[in-house]
Amino acid sequence: MVKRFFLGLLFLFLAACSKNEKPVISFYYWKTNLKFSETEKTALKDNEVHKLYVRYFDIGLHPQTQKPFPLSPIHFYENVQELEIVPVVFIQNKVMLQKDLNVQDLAEKTIHLIAEINSKNKINYTEIQIDCDWSLDSKNNYLQFVEQVKKLSKKKLSATIRLHQVKYFKKTKIPNVDNGVLMFYNMGSIANDSLNSIYSRKISEKYLKSLKKYPLHLDYALPIYSWAIHIRNEKVLGLRSKLNFEALKKDKNFEQISPIFFRVKQSNYKNGVYYEENDILKTETISPLDLKEMAEDLDDNKAQSPKEIIFYDLDEFNLNNYEKNIFKQVVSWF
Template sequence: MLKFSKAEKEVLNENNVQKLYVRYFDIGLHPESDFPIPISPIRFQEKPKGYTVVPVVFIQNKVMLQANLDIENLAQKTFDFIEQINFKNKISCQEIQIDCDWTLKSKENYLKFIEVFKKLSKKKLSATIRLHQVKYFKKTKIPNVDSGVLMYYNMGSIAPDSLNSIYDQKVAERYLKSLKRYPLHLDFAFPIYSWGVHIRENKVIGLRAKINSAMLGKDPNFEKVSSIFFRAKHSNYKNGVFYEKNDLLKIEEIKAEDLKEMAEDLQDNLVEKPNEIIFYDLDEFNLNNYEKNIFEQVISCF
């Protein structure tokens, strides 16, 4: 659902934001038929007046792994559904973004989908790009899009260890030099979200959204056992989730200094400047973790 809070509107106005990347729907597989279906389509509770809207569609990689995938049909239905949402909400868009973490096994279907979708839509087309797709682009190939958005986050595996899966400078360093050889223009997307990795008996049992250290530090049901780990003192419910006594929450969050570090590292490895810096995602809970001018500070690095 799209609806802006007062704080979200203030941040958009203060930073002179003119373009919003809006997740329209995901595409997954029907659990019984393995047929591609739209998941959680957006509802506009508020019209994004005064903003350029770019619909974003996330396609699960398992869809592209289907051996008998009808690519023309999928591209047509994807475009038609975007157009339906636009028509219903009186939105005109000039660009569409496809988000898919394609792999070597799914690349043929994915690249063909992009080709078909581009011809159908007759719009500017952008695609999300992961770090591994930059470094190994000769194997993973480059989609036929007008530009890419490098998702500079979700770099590691979600695990019960002490590493941050959202951002790790040491992991990023393995890929940064490859940027100078990547032939597609890239804009950058930075993370401004946090989550809790729910661990029970040293096994990850889920990700818990909209949780950070500050919140857990005030919760009498949890005790801080290290800079990132909190333990449930007794069995309890939080945000509708049940925690057993001794369950752990590992907090993975991005601080202001992380964002500046990311921008500086990218700047040192650029061939050309990005046209846009995107922050993911616009949410009052996320925005409350940062000083007001953090976005200006990050953008000024470029």
């Protein structure tokens, strides 16, 4: 009886410890040249970051041959020996949609290029992450590709997972990876409306309950970026990143016509982009309140506790939009 009592106490103690264990903070790094600013170095140090998910290259289709082709490989200008580097490869879905795709050849070339970059920069790695928004039509090629990468690389493998792939996993299937990273952003359409395409609680609520049924362990990726949607005659021209919205308010060429919309008062060039008179800029940002809301909703609906919260992405421009302790605050909500 006494033995059972102490075993029960031990179980409760371990359960309490497990519950109180907070996820660690990590970042994505999504630039072609890896060189940290002082602000970025401080963020890594202050948040005790040991793991960085680095976009190594994209895979698209060559314009002439329409064969898979690596785009914009990473260049390291920084000593990253003290960090655990996870190579991330973003694969455009149109690559996986090819009916004659040689999956094994693509997997071999992908692993080879990752190894080549790591060898050149003396980077040891234990994990690879595959980033692809696969669809029902591309799932067979994608799932086979993941199998081949896992088999040939003999590394731990993770994959990014979108909300629709969680809710409809019986149709979209689950890749054979060690864990997934739920991308909790890019939820809406890039459009000429008043909705935020980066994050919408209304949209996320349609998917959140599905998390409890998803069989794969998930960590979470949360957004800290912003952009403006450039609109002319009610048509979207493109996304304008790294626009300082406070500076925009003081720019005589623009006028703020609502909390999220700016109108071009007179034609001008800004950051190399031409803005015509009467063009509209729709600003989309993520507030600290949004991040808290995301954390609370994810925590309320999780099947398992995440081991990591990965913020997208480590960039001085993004970091300057938040208080220094925002990342620890977000993790404390889990």
